[in-house]
Amino acid sequence: MSKILKIRNVGDYSQWVGHTDTHPLVSVIDYAEVSPVRHCLNNYSVYGIFFHDEANIDLAYGCGKYDYKEGTVICVAPGQIGGKEDNGELVNLTGWALLFHPDLLQGTALEKHIREYSFFDYRVNEALHMTNEEHDILVSLMRQIKDELQKKHDALQDAILVGYIELMLNFCQRFYNRQFITRKLVNSDMLMKFDQLLRDYYEEKIQLTSGMPTVQYCADKLCMSANYFGDLIKKMTGDTASNYIRQNLIQRVKNELASGANISQVAYELGFEYPQHLSRMFKKFCGYTPTDYLRQIQKKPGC
Numbered sequence: 001m002s003k004i005l006k007i008r009n010v011g012d013y014s015q016w017v018g019h020t021d022t023h024p025l026v027s028v029i030d031y032a033e034v035s036p037v038r039h040c041l042n043n044y045s046v047y048g049i050f051f052h053d054e055a056n057i058d059l060a061y062g063c064g065k066y067d068y069k070e071g072t073v074i075c076v077a078p079g080q081i082g083g084k085e086d087n088g089e090l091v092n093l094t095g096w097a098l099l100f101h102p103d104l105l106q107g108t109a110l111e112k113h114i115r116e117y118s119f120f121d122y123r124v125n126e127a128l129h130m131t132n133e134e135h136d137i138l139v140s141l142m143r144q145i146k147d148e149l150q151k152k153h154d155a156l157q158d159a160i161l162v163g164y165i166e167l168m169l170n171f172c173q174r175f176y177n178r179q180f181i182t183r184k185l186v187n188s189d190m191l192m193k194f195d196q197l198l199r200d201y202y203e204e205k206i207q208l209t210s211g212m213p214t215v216q217y218c219a220d221k222l223c224m225s226a227n228y229f230g231d232l233i234k235k236m237t238g239d240t241a242s243n244y245i246r247q248n249l250i251q252r253v254k255n256e257l258a259s260g261a262n263i264s265q266v267a268y269e270l271g272f273e274y275p276q277h278l279s280r281m282f283k284k285f286c287g288y289t290p291t292d293y294l295r296q297i298q299k300k301p302g303c
Contacts, residue, residue: 003041003085003086004041004042004043005041005042005043005083005086006042006043006045007042007043007044007045007046007048007099008045008046009024009025009045009046009101010023010024010025010026010027010099010101011024011027013027013029013042013046013048013097013099014027014029014099016037016038016040017029017031017034017037018034018037019033021149022149023149023153023161024101025100025101025103025104025158026098026099026100026104026145026161026165027097027098027099027100027149028096028097028098028142028145028149029096029097029098029099030096030142030146031052031093031094031095031096031097032094032095035091035092035093035094036091036092036093037090037091037093038086038088038089038090038091039083039086039087039089039091040083040084040085040086041081041082041083041084041085041086042081042082042083043080043081044076044077044078044079044080044081044082045079045101046078046100046101046102047075047076047077047078047100047101047114047120048074048075048076048097048099048100049073049074049097049098049138050073050074050075050076050095050096050097050098051071051072051073051074051095051096051130051135051138052072052093052094052095053071053094053135072127072128072129072130073127073128073129073130073138073172073175074127075117075119075120075122075128075172076120077120077121078102082124096138096139096142098142098145098168100161100165104158104161104162104165105162108159108162110162110165110166110169114169117169117172117173118227118228118230118231119172119227119228119231121225121226121227122225122227122228123224123225123228126224126228128172128175128176128179129179131175131178134171134178137171138168138171138172141167141168141171144164145161145165148160148161148164149161176231177235180231180232180235180236181235187232187235187236188236190222190232191233191236191237193222194218194222194233194244195248197213197218197221197222198213198218198245198248201213202252202270207271208271210271211271211272211273212245212249212270212272213245214242214245215229215241215242215245218241219241229241230242246281249270249281250281250282250285250286252270253266253270253278253282253290254293256269256270257290257293257294257297258297263275263278263279263290263291263294266278278290279291
């Protein structure tokens, strides 16, 4: 069993790397000031944003491995495990870490919507790869938070810290959006694989035992986390992955109805438990019922 360091609060990680905190809920670490440090495999109860200027480290994350290189940002959330098992080795690092405890966010707007930053649930192999300009922006924010932490605590400091953290998260989201765009060719290939996966799903009759394909099923088959996959599809198509799946299914329903099958037959063939479930979904997406659709195509010349 690997030895795991439990990061219950920001001080647990700071103590490990030899950093002294000035705030119980927030820590900014400049690795150049504490290196060399020992590796550690961490179980996080805090949020963390990590990046190294110069690194070539084989990190563990969940059940996988990741080659952590220069300019890569990794974001972790409470309940996640990541890092590299302590083998006694000391490594020189340059870069930054920001850790903050969920208690810092209590009563703030960020507490309510931090889960909307879906990159906290990306797999490490879906990490953000910064441009030089993006790197400089995040370093600047790290320095500003560090500077604020060195000031005397007052009634506004926590609000200022939360504001800086939210700004950093928004920049990370912007940078991820850029990454989706700059990898457009790779992402287009992924969309074709998504379409093929949906075709295979119905051709292999998986719907008869498992029902409609889910976002999680598709993401797993394409070796992606559900969050990253969903964000990728939204960026490429302007719609959610779940709606994309449903629209694919609606087109199948229309094709089957147009070929002469009745609603009950189509519902069975496409994995619906009851015809009413098909009719409800069809009307929600099309604005009219399958029966209405049948009337429309029967009125067309030649039908």
